[in-house]
Amino acid sequence: MAMQSINPATGELLATFDTWDNETLQEVVTQAGYHFPDWSKLTPIEDRCALMRRVANVLRDDSDLLAELITLEMGKTYAEAEAEIEKSAWVCEFYADHGPAFLADETIETDASKSYVAYLPLGAVLAVMPWNYPFWQVFRFAAPALIAGNVALLKHASNVPQCALAIEEVFRKAGFPDYTFTTLMIPSSQVEQVIRHPAVRAVSLTGSEPAGRKVASIAGSELKKAVLELGGSDAFIVLDNANMSAAIEGAMKGRFINMGQSCIAAKRFIVDQFLAEDFIERFKQAIESHFVAGDPMDEKTTLAPMARQDLLDELHDQVMRSVEMGAKIVTGGYQLDRPGSFYAPTILTNVTSNMPAYSEELFGPVAVVLKASEPAHALGIANSVDFGLGGSIWSDDLATAETMARGMESGATYVNSTTFSDPRMPFGGVKNSGYGRELSVHGIREFTNIKSIWIK
Structure with missing residues (x-):
């Protein structure tokens, strides 16, 4: 079985990679544990933090080549790919700066002579990552996991094998020891x-809700910790006193960033009936x-x-x-009638709760506009789906x-802003959007043994 790297803008086969057999896989995972x-x-x-700062430097030094690789392999515009590399460098620096404080022993006053909570690493942590942000998704996991003292194993999406290998090379160039970060x-x-x-x-x-359920089931049967960031159908609520120009600008960014291929992209636009x-117009x-x-390498391309293509067909x-x-x-x-997997940005109206466009995640450039009679009605519509990742509310009140x-x-709601992930704030969902948190102090502690020490 082979992995193929295909340029979605042209359909051109860029590279093919053989996958590992079970014996090779078992040996690599065993070495990571060793x-x-x-x-x-x-x-x-x-020292772990110093190495992570070097990762940030490597990302910035090689930004042109890495951004081009993202664009060629998964199709986003080069400008968005450059921004992704910079954000990946930021999360590395953030945890290099704050990791020691986040993981410092926490004194707890008890009747003991000394009592505290220690945050200790677990071991090897597997990351199963998607293709839509092929660098950012990996680094927002890897930076805190590695600084916490874990070793990282990456199973990346099969359509971005060149990005997966490039990420491993970034850690190698930064000086990370063998088997601390390994692409599988x-x-x-x-x-x-x-x-x-x-x-x-x-x-x-x-990843997707079905993938999350399967991974959670396997991890649960082994009594192993899991953090799941799954699909979303984020609400974008526009109240009757919203700044309409700002809301339209936010709608364009919120729905069509990364061509709508984002878990936290705005998907359901719930607008006051009088507006x-x-x-819509x-x-x-x-x-x-x-x-x-x-x-997408051309700066004029929007x-x-x-x-x-299969993702386009599904949408x-x-x-x-x-x-x-x-x-x-x-x-x-x-x-679009042209080479490549281009889909025309779309608006749907007259959508009801029994339709796929209402209840399923639309992972691409399609916006659903719904009408609400009052704020309470808008909130009810927002909460009526099984997902709960992010959302935004636009209002001057x-x-x-x-x-x-x-x-x-x-898991997050933004007022007068589109949703986005930020290393300083925890990120994750509720309901069918998963559980656990990434980023911030909460994210680095997810993959630690939160251990009580009591001495008298």
Whole structure:
């Protein structure tokens, strides 16, 4: 079995890689476990942080080549790829700066002579990562996991093998010891045996809900910790006192960043009924005047391809099934007649709760606009789906918006801003969007043994 790297803008086969057999895989995972004590116990955290700062430097030094690789392999515009590399460097520096404080012993006052909580590494941690942010998703896991003293194993998405190998090379160039970070060249069918390997103590997955359920089931059967960041159907609520220009600008960014291929992209636009028609018309005009399809390496291109043709076909099927049930296409709704996996940015209206466009995650450039009669109705619509990753509320009444933000069933809610991940803030979801947290102090402690020490 082989992994193929294909340029989604042209359909060109870029490279092919053989996958590992089970014997090779078992040996590599065993070696990671063998080297864990050297990394966790013999390498002081100050040295681990210094190495992570060198990773940030390597990322920035090689930014041009790494960003080009992202664009060629998964299709996002070169400008977005550059921003992804910079953000990856940022998360490395963030944890290098704050990791020692986040992991410092925490004194607890008890009747003991001395009592405290220690945050100690677990061992080898497996990361099962997606293709949509092929560097950022990995580094937001790897930076805290490695600084905490764990060793990291990466099973990356099969359509970004060059990115996966490039990330391992970044750690090697920065001076990380062998087997502290290892890319596993395996298909999904071999993930189970990695999770069940005695050296592996935990698993982090960012991906689809079905993948999360399967990984959680395997990890649970082995009594191993799991952190799951799964799908989302984020609400974008526009109240009657919102700044409409800001909301339209936010809608464009929130829905179409990374060509809509983001878990925390805005997907359901819940607009006050008296503003809805104006919002729809302005949103439509913004889409039709902004997007120009082309080579994502070209700075003039604003419409990049989707990452794979099968993903485009799945998205289009969701749109067409919804249309057959009564949804209306305001703009878009078709694949562009050109080489590559380009899908026209789309707005759907007249969407009801029984349609795929309402209840399923739309992982691509399709926006659903729904009408709400009042703030409470809007919040009810936002909370009516099984996902709960992020969301945003647009209003000049900040008190009302903050109250609604607390009531939204999501891991994060932003007021007058699109949702985004930030190393300083915890990131994760509720309901079918998963559990556990990445980033911030909460993220680095997820893969530690939170251990009580009591001395009298």
